Amino acid sequence: MKGKIGKSIKKIDVAEKTGGYARYIADMRFESMLHAKTLRSSKPRAKIKGIDIPEIPQGYYIVDRNDVPGKNRVKMIVNDQPFFAEDVVNYIGEPILLVVGPDKEKIIKILSEIKVYYEAVKPVFTIEEAEKLNTTPIYGEDNCFADYEIEKGDPDEAFGRAAKIVENEYRTGYQEHIYLEPQGMIGIYESNRVTVYGSMQCPYFVKNALIQGLGWGGDRIRVVQTTTGGAFGGKEEYPSLIAGHVAFAAVKAGKPVRLIFNRKEDIQATTKRHPSIIRLKTALDDHKKIIATDVDIKMDGGAYSGLSNVVLQRAMFAATGVYNIPNVRVRGRAFATNNVPSGALRGFGGPQAFFAIEMNMHALADHVSEDPLDFKIKHMLKKGDHTVTGGVLRQDVKLDEMTDMVLGMSDYRKKYDEFSKNDDQVLRGIGLSLFYHGCAFTGSGEKDIIKAEVKLKKREDGKVLILIANVDMGQGAQTTLRKIVARTLCIPVDDVIYENPDTDVVPDSGPTVASRTVMIVGFLLDKAAQELKAEWEKAPEVEVHKVYEQPGYIRWDQETFEGDAYPVYSWGTNVVEVEVDPVTCEIKVKGIWGVYDVGTAIDERIIQGQIEGGISQGLGYATIEVMNSKDGKILQDSITDYIIPCSMYFPGIESKLIDSYYEYGPYGAKCAGELPFIGAAPALASAVQNALNVQIKRIPVTPEYLMETAEGEN
Amino acid sequence: MVRAYRPPDFQSALTIMRENRAIPLAGGTDLMVSRRRWSGLSPFFAKPVLFIGHLEEIKRVEIDITNIKIGSACSLASLLEHREIPEVLKIVISQMATPAIRNIGTLGGNICNASPAGDALPVLYAMDASVVLQRKAEIRTLPIEKFITGPGETVLKDDELLTSIIIPKKSYNVGFYRKVGTRQANSLSKLSFQGLARIEEGKISDIRISFGAVAMTVIRSREIEEILIEKSGKEIEKLIPEVSSLYSAVIKPIDDQRSNIRYRKTISLKLLRYFLRTVLISKIG
Incomplete structure (x- = not known):
């Protein structure tokens, strides 16, 4: 391998996926395998008074709370979610039991004959209701999964001397992952061990959940990731729940059990992006400069805590966006409601915060009659500045260079002036967003919680095995990590083997989340490869083992949220141009541009794929991906009603990467997976604002919302 | 089976x-x-x-x-x-x-x-x-x-x-169709509008107007269409408020997972006015 590492190679998984011979969980068959279907709560909140179960034929099983040998709690940050409901249910779709057996027809019949007696309890459906606490709390005393506050500088003093104080509130909605492959697992019990195969991002999360649920030692549990057809965070924590289900069922039945969701069930019962309400109060001085901000972030966490507190933390740490604001207070709360649990989705709290902060910057500029872009530029973070948590930006911040590039590519200035002239015939607008993503786990999470380990093994035939727990879910890990190892070892990429992880074989290199795989795991692999290279000739088979070491500069206090919230940041800027139909208020995207600093691109085409996918998914979030819950039930529960963008929906995306290098990333790489999602919604909303001359305060920006907003302002 | x-x-x-x-x-x-x-x-x-x-x-x-x-x-x-x-x-x-x-x-x-x-x-x-x-x-x-x-x-x-x-078989010299869905391709209608007309010697000789997805069945009213027959551009302009309010009385959409009553009704009537004013009258000249 010569030349730049970023030069694209053929993506490893392309042939098997486009050829249709990749084997997903639904393609796997085991002898005498049984099917399972879940009986779910039909009530948002109720006590279970009793369950009538019909006579079950030979070879069929009911699997419920009584079949959980260990602790009936899914291992999470807080252990509040049961594998199977006990005496209460807290959301529509909550699993109560499984019916397991050989014939699907019979399983459906048994399910239809089971009767659950509920006693309704007054439910909580919205953030407002959860905050008011007008019924018994679902969680704790105050219905909050998390309630944090962080402070920087002296916000009270700054608000006291403000020339102007402006308040704005922004709302964001649900988003569904719509991974192409729905959730699915197969559990097998043999020789006193359980093996679970499935579609997942985090084999060791699943293994640890099984250790807790089965109450067994880890040596009796094996988890194997099967080729995963998309995940986007949706297969971060949720698979732990259903892995438990198939494991308990397999133990009870003594046969392999498979549980595969259909799309409707997947949408109704699995996690979604947290809806949020974000209120910003901003103090400006006489020079139209922001001196302080007070941010109040509220999220709908749904019925169980899941990852809500870390999603909330990421949103809070992003609460001032890419701007240097000296005095800040951020309060963040994740509320318990009787909605389906919210969870991880690309961006992980960042998209909500960046939408609010970017729109707020726009609104503030309007308020003081300044050009929004100039207003943003004068507040932009620079190297050496301090973040909300008092961390120092040690690496280069190239926002000014990136902004210049994207302005040139999109001809933003000229278009902005032209579109700002009110012309009712053609409603065109252009908007720009600036954003970042903190790479990898928050704070010292990599050191204190994850403690990633990797192994590389040279075989006798000279091939090298990558032994890690990270998965390829379409994002290209199989290709990029092979490239890193091959290059360091100076061997062909084809000589590097990287199979889907099997916890019997691979060490725990951490979950495939938080845009950490290339930067953290890839860096460890690079180091392991360097060591292996040095020892290459020592024996026919050589294995090297590396454990994560935190870069010395990181300072973080997880109790007070002070210090470097992330090891490093990736940065981005987006411009979106739109046309709004003056009759129907439909939005048409006419142009999309982006410039990114992701450190070194390990494979430029894969990064381009992340950029185009991220922007498209972000623009879907911003416009057409409407998901509402009514009385705890998801209304859009099919891909007919939950519409995502298709390839015809957007024009081509023009993107560029700027040169940048991070010394603790492999070949200088930082993070790239989530970043491109984050800037799409604020750029789109700003463009619509420019086109219609109205304030956009929520996403999705639907034609219904635009019509009502326009009517409201007339 | x-x-x-x-x-x-x-x-x-x-x-x-x-x-x-x-x-x-x-x-x-x-x-x-x-x-x-x-x-x-x-x-x-x-x-x-x-x-x-x-x-x-x-x-x-x-x-x-x-x-x-x-x-x-x-x-x-x-x-x-x-x-x-x-x-x-x-x-x-x-x-x-x-x-x-x-x-x-x-x-x-x-x-x-x-x-x-x-x-x-x-x-x-x-x-x-x-x-x-x-x-x-x-x-x-x-x-x-x-x-x-x-x-x-x-x-x-x-x-x-x-x-x-x-x-x-009829020959229309004005046709206007608009389907409003969540996405341009492959999505179900929130509402749709169809206008067809024949203009002869500066007047409307034939006009048909129908609305989809805004009532139990498609809406078409020959009585309201009749009002517009034999009318010139100027006369139509004057009739727009009346025609619009007549259709407003029969457009009865629902709230559902795809859209809401207010949007469906407002946009249907906006499309009607757009058809009459921008498409039809400009064609009549």
């Missing part, structure tokens, strides 16, 4: 209908979706299924001096390719579903499905389409608005088949 018949010809199909009261399935793009079950299980049909999508007798397009007669099992894609199909109908069909669905979905199926949001319906109502219904010993022809009686409801008898759709 589902019992299914695949008759060799149309007469056999009628016999099977009389004897079995089967559910006719042409393309199956609606039926197979609405009756699907757990993967690996057959879709649920309470009655036997009769395949009709292959029957040549109902896959023809016949043209005479006054009418275009479209076989009910003609695929949507085949109509797009047919030289004699009116352009206004092609515009509608080209925005229906996806190429894959248009290859197998049929015009007859879209009518019998009788969805208030059925994409082909507003233009068929506007063109005064009729449907030909046949059972073993009887053929009857009904105007489409008499055939469809409510959401998913038609007067089709349980041994009867829709065999063809008759569209009177």
